[in-house]
Amino acid sequence: MEKTFNNKAWFLVLPVFFLVAISAIIPLMTVVNYSVQDTFGNNQFFWAGTEWFREVLHSSRFYDALLKNLAFSAIILLIQIPLGISIALTMPKKGIWVPVCLVLMALPLLIPWNVVGTIWQVFGRADIGLLGYTLANLGIDYNYANNAVDAWITIIVMDVWHWTSLVVLLSYAGLVSIPEAYYQAARIDGASRWKVFRYIQLPKMNRVLLIAVLLRFMDSFMVYTEPFVLTGGGPGNSTTFLSIDLVKMAIGQFDLGPAAAMSIIYFLIVLLVSWAFYTVMTNYDADAPEKGVQD
Amino acid sequence: MAKITLENLAHSYMPFPKSDADFALKEINHVWDDGGAYALLGPSGCGKTTLLNIISGLLVPSKGNILFNEQNVTQLQPQHRDIAQVFQFPVIYDTMTVAENLAFPLVNRKVAKSEIDQRVSEMLEILELGSKANSKARGLTADEKQKISLGRGLVRHDVNAILFDEPLTVIDPHMKWQLRTKLKELHRQFEHTMIYVTHDQTEALTFADKVVVMYEGEVVQIGTPEELFDEPAHTFVGYFIGSPGMNVLTADLQKNQAKLGSHVIELGKSYPDLDGTIELGIRPEFVSLGNDPLGVPVQVTAVEDIGRYKIVRTQLEGQALDAVIPEGQSVPAEPRAILDKSRINIYRDSHLVREGV
Numbered sequence: 001m002e003k004t005f006n007n008k009a010w011f012l013v014l015p016v017f018f019l020v021a022i023s024a025i026i027p028l029m030t031v032v033n034y035s036v037q038d039t040f041g042n043n044q045f046f047w048a049g050t051e052w053f054r055e056v057l058h059s060s061r062f063y064d065a066l067l068k069n070l071a072f073s074a075i076i077l078l079i080q081i082p083l084g085i086s087i088a089l090t091m092p093k094k095g096i097w098v099p100v101c102l103v104l105m106a107l108p109l110l111i112p113w114n115v116v117g118t119i120w121q122v123f124g125r126a127d128i129g130l131l132g133y134t135l136a137n138l139g140i141d142y143n144y145a146n147n148a149v150d151a152w153i154t155i156i157v158m159d160v161w162h163w164t165s166l167v168v169l170l171s172y173a174g175l176v177s178i179p180e181a182y183y184q185a186a187r188i189d190g191a192s193r194w195k196v197f198r199y200i201q202l203p204k205m206n207r208v209l210l211i212a213v214l215l216r217f218m219d220s221f222m223v224y225t226e227p228f229v230l231t232g233g234g235p236g237n238s239t240t241f242l243s244i245d246l247v248k249m250a251i252g253q254f255d256l257g258p259a260a261a262m263s264i265i266y267f268l269i270v271l272l273v274s275w276a277f278y279t280v281m282t283n284y285d286a287d288a289p290e291k292g293v294q295d
Numbered sequence: 296m297a298k299i300t301l302e303n304l305a306h307s308y309m310p311f312p313k314s315d316a317d318f319a320l321k322e323i324n325h326v327w328d329d330g331g332a333y334a335l336l337g338p339s340g341c342g343k344t345t346l347l348n349i350i351s352g353l354l355v356p357s358k359g360n361i362l363f364n365e366q367n368v369t370q371l372q373p374q375h376r377d378i379a380q381v382f383q384f385p386v387i388y389d390t391m392t393v394a395e396n397l398a399f400p401l402v403n404r405k406v407a408k409s410e411i412d413q414r415v416s417e418m419l420e421i422l423e424l425g426s427k428a429n430s431k432a433r434g435l436t437a438d439e440k441q442k443i444s445l446g447r448g449l450v451r452h453d454v455n456a457i458l459f460d461e462p463l464t465v466i467d468p469h470m471k472w473q474l475r476t477k478l479k480e481l482h483r484q485f486e487h488t489m490i491y492v493t494h495d496q497t498e499a500l501t502f503a504d505k506v507v508v509m510y511e512g513e514v515v516q517i518g519t520p521e522e523l524f525d526e527p528a529h530t531f532v533g534y535f536i537g538s539p540g541m542n543v544l545t546a547d548l549q550k551n552q553a554k555l556g557s558h559v560i561e562l563g564k565s566y567p568d569l570d571g572t573i574e575l576g577i578r579p580e581f582v583s584l585g586n587d588p589l590g591v592p593v594q595v596t597a598v599e600d601i602g603r604y605k606i607v608r609t610q611l612e613g614q615a616l617d618a619v620i621p622e623g624q625s626v627p628a629e630p631r632a633i634l635d636k637s638r639i640n641i642y643r644d645s646h647l648v649r650e651g652v
Contacts, residue, residue, distance in 0.1 A: 184353055185386040189447060190374045190403035199388045199399075 028267075034260035052261035062262065065242045066269070069221055072156075072241065076220040079160055081213060084167025085205070089197070091172055102172075105165040113162075117229030120158045145231060148238035155226050155239060163216060170212045174205035210281045214274055221270055242266050297363040297455035297488060299327040299350065304359035306345055312357065320345045321512045322359065327505075329364075330486040332479075334503035336493060338535070342512040343492045344460060350490065351458050352376045363455045379448020380458040384465060385440030389433040393424055396432050397446050404451070418450045421481070438470040442477075449485060456488040463498060475501060496536055508532045524578070525638075530645045533576050539606055542582065544614045546575040548641065556612035558591040563636040566648060574642040579606065581635035582618035590631025598626060 035052055037045040056062050091101050111119075124144055126132040135142040144151040178200065186196045224243035227233060233240035233248070240248075246266065250259035306320040315321060320342040327333055335343040348354040349361060352373035360369045368376050388396050397418050401411045419425045422442045427435065432443060441462055448457050459478075463471045475498065482489055493499050499506050500520040508516045508523065508531070515529035516522075527533035533541030547554040551565040553575050560575070584593075584607060593609035593616060600622075607618045607626055616632060641648045 179384065179386075181382040181384060181386050184351075184373070185380065185382060185444070185447075187353075187373045188351065188378065188380050189400040191399070192403070195403070199390060203388075203390045 031260045031263050034256045035264055038257055048257060052257040053265070055258055056262045056265060061245065062242075062265075064237070065240055065245045068240070069223075069242050072152075072223060073217055073220045075156055076159055076163075077213065077216055079156070080164045080167050080216055081209070083160070084164050084212065085171045085209075087164070087168045088171035088175055089201070091168070093176060102169070105168050105172075108162050108165050111162070113225035114229055116158055116162050117226045120154060120161075120226075121230050124154055144235075146235055148235055151227075151231050151235060151239050154230060155223075158226050158230075159220065159223070163219065167212045167216065170208040171205055174208035175201060178204045206281065210278065213277055213281065217277060218270055218274060221273070298329040299456060299488060299490075300360075300362040301325045301327075302360040302362065304346075304349065304356050304361060306342075306349060306354065306356045306358070318357075319512055320349070320356075323514050325507075325514070325517065327488065327490075330488055332482050332489045332491070332502060332504045334491045334493060334499035334506045335509060336496060336499040336506050336535070337509035338494055341509040343494075343509050345512075346509070347380075347458055347460055347490065347492050350456070351378050351380050377451070377453045377455045378458060379445075379451065379454045379456075380460065381441065381444045381448065381462045383461045385437055385444055387432040387435075387440050387443050389431070391432055392429050393432050393435070393443060394419065394428040396443050397450050400447050400451055414450050414452075418446045421449070421484075422446050422477075437465045438467070438474055441466065441474065445478075445481075449481065449487075454487060456490060459489065459491040459493075461493050462491075463493075463495075471498075478502065496538075500536075506536075508535065510535075526640060526647065527576065528647045530574060530576060530642050533578070533640070537578060537580075539579050539617050539619075541576045541578050542616050543642070544575050544611065544616065546573055546641075548573045553639075553641070555591065555614070558612070560591070560634055560639075561636055562639055562641070566641060567650060569643050569648060571644040574645070576640040576642055577634050577638055579617040579619040581638035582616065583633045583635075584609075584618050584620055584626060584630040585633065586627050586629075587631055587633055590633045593630055593632045595626055595630060 036048055036050070038048040038051075039045050087105075092098055108116075123129045124132045124142070126136040126143065132142060141147075142150050144154045182200050182204075183196065186200060191199070222243055223241055224247070227239040227241060228244060228247075231239055233244040242262070243266075246259055246262055249255050249262065301323050303322055303324060304320070305318055305322040307318045309317050312318055323346075335346060337343050345354065349356045352368065352371055352375075355370065360367050362368065363376065373380075388399060391399065394415050397415045398411050401414065406414075416425075416428075419428050422445075424439065424442060424446075427439070432440065435443070445457070445462075448454055463474060466474060478489075479502065489502075491499070491502050493502075500523075503520075505517055505519060506523055507514055508529075510529065510531040516527065516532045518526075518528075523532055523536045527536065527541060530541070530543045533543065544555055546560075548566055548569060551562045553560045553562055555575065584590075591611060593611045595607055595609050597608040599606040599608070602622070604622055605620050605624075605626075607620060607630075609616050609618065609630070609632065611632065618632060620626070
């Protein structure tokens with residue numbers, strides 16, 4: 001059959017194209033613009049080529065921050081994904097407790113980042129915070145402002161408290177969509193609880209877990225507000241993540257060129273890792289491409 | 296393999312059922328033979344799936360017992376009953392290969408590796424899935440997936456019965472016939488007791504040795520396809536089985552005569568005086584139309600040409616009477632209907648009256 005092409009449809013896409021251009025492409029191009037030029041003020045710019053990129057990629061400061069980011073994201077994913085799935089598995093599937101659980105789970109998600117940061121900053125203080133005071137009285141030396149490990153633990157706990165719910169809600173949505181017949185068949189086949197999870201629940205949750213992993217990776221990799229509110233990147237440089245370093249460089253030191261180059265590298269890393277997750281998770285367990293015609 | 300005994304079995308989804316109407320499954324007593332192929336036939340909501348779930352152990356009945364051979368299994372969980380079930384929608388383990396799917400119930404039962412391999416390869420051959428043994432099960436077509444669900448039951452040598460819950464619902468029409476033939480073949484080969492739930496009479500009549508017709512939570516008749524056709528025990532059976540269904544007309548009964556409005560029809564048997572609602576049932580296949588003055592006059596309302604025969608829809612003093620006539624025969628201008636008296640059944644309150652002499 002002849003396929004008719006109607007290019008008029010492209011006109012209908014134009015408004016979206018303009019919106020995306022204004023919200024994403026144009027700002028991004030500004031950054032690209034800064035990253036390849038140098039300025040000495042007066043709005044005068046000189047071509048710098050790839051110099052800023054080379055500078056960023058050769059600075060130990062960048063790798064320090066990148067390493068911290070990767071470690072942070074890895075810890076967050078390793079805690080939140082299994083924890084989120086286990087909570088979702090224990091949540092009721094029907095009855096009046098369903099809405100109660102869902103609302104309780106959704107609550108932390110509604111709180112803005114800086115508020116979460118402030119809550120935990122106060123909560124953890126040894127003089128006025130409930131947590132800090134209790135720990136101090138138990139004889140545990142906890143001080144996020146002095147001790148790098150304490151600062152990390154605080155930020156991680158904060159993030160787990162804030163975002164595990166997202167993984168729970170996504171996993172739960174995946175779980176309740178599994179038809180009852182699967183569980184019945186598994187019982188008849190004599191499958192253990194673990195096998196039901198491994199061969200029914202986990203594969204059926206694959207799609208939503210992919211979304212959960214991507215969202216949690218991107219968010220945690222771009223962490224900014226919580227460490228900024230808690231210690232401003234300290235103690236020392238212990239919680240100076242890429243984002244915090246970037247803001248210091250761009251607004252503190254006003255090094256627009258290197259900051260722009262770093263932004264682009266940062267962006268590409270997020271994109272690359274997300275792509276890697278996506279590819280691995282969608283191809284996991286998939287068949288090798290089949291030869292011949294499928295009927 | 297087992298004989299299945301249903302003993303005073305009844306089920307209600309309510310915690311404290313009061314009246315008969317609260318029961319999704321009304322009390323039944325039956326023995327199903329070892330190795331038989333039974334079909335549970337009935338419209339949606341008649342309790343057939345409830346009965347199936349009680350047999351498989353997914354549901355514990357409110358009353359009564361269920362026995363496999365002499366063992367009471369009423370309180371046993373499905374995994375301890377040694378039954379297999381094929382569901383309406385194919386249930387397969389997506390991430391496993393076809394062969395792994397078939398091996399799954401054996402692996403769970405800790406069967407020796409060498410025996411698993413042997414039985415799985417046997418089963419792959421029987422199901423004609425050998426060429427796909429190592430591909431992932433998720434890529435298969437619906438009928439292949441249903442074959443795998445069935446195969447997971449057949450690989451086990453300990454199954455008492457195989458249960459089917461409308462297994463052909465999602466199968467393409469041209470594959471249905473093939474899969475049904477396969478089922479018959481497997482039944483002959485393995486001689487498992489098979490119970491097949493469906494609302495499709497063709498499926499039920501072609502699959503089963505005995506059809507269990509259910510209506511509003513009650514088993515109204517258990518019989519061979521011939522019995523269901525010739526002697527429907529309940530007007531519902533007459534209406535549900537056959538296409539078109541049996542004609543059911545209200546009548547007055549006087550010994551060996553039935554009065555349909557102002558017309559009198561001779562019956563083959565004489566009946567005692569009966570109270571309750573009396574109905575006369577006759578299959579459209581045994582109603583002939585012609586000019587015979589002995590026949591009762593009817594008004595034709597529609598003629599449907601099915602191809603091999605015609606269905607003539609008529610009215611007999613306000614009551615519908617269908618007739619099936621051969622393809623070549625034309626409908627007379629003022630037709631009179633002759634009812635084959637040896638094929639007339641009499642019903643009291645919807646149940647067949649057998650005491651005629």
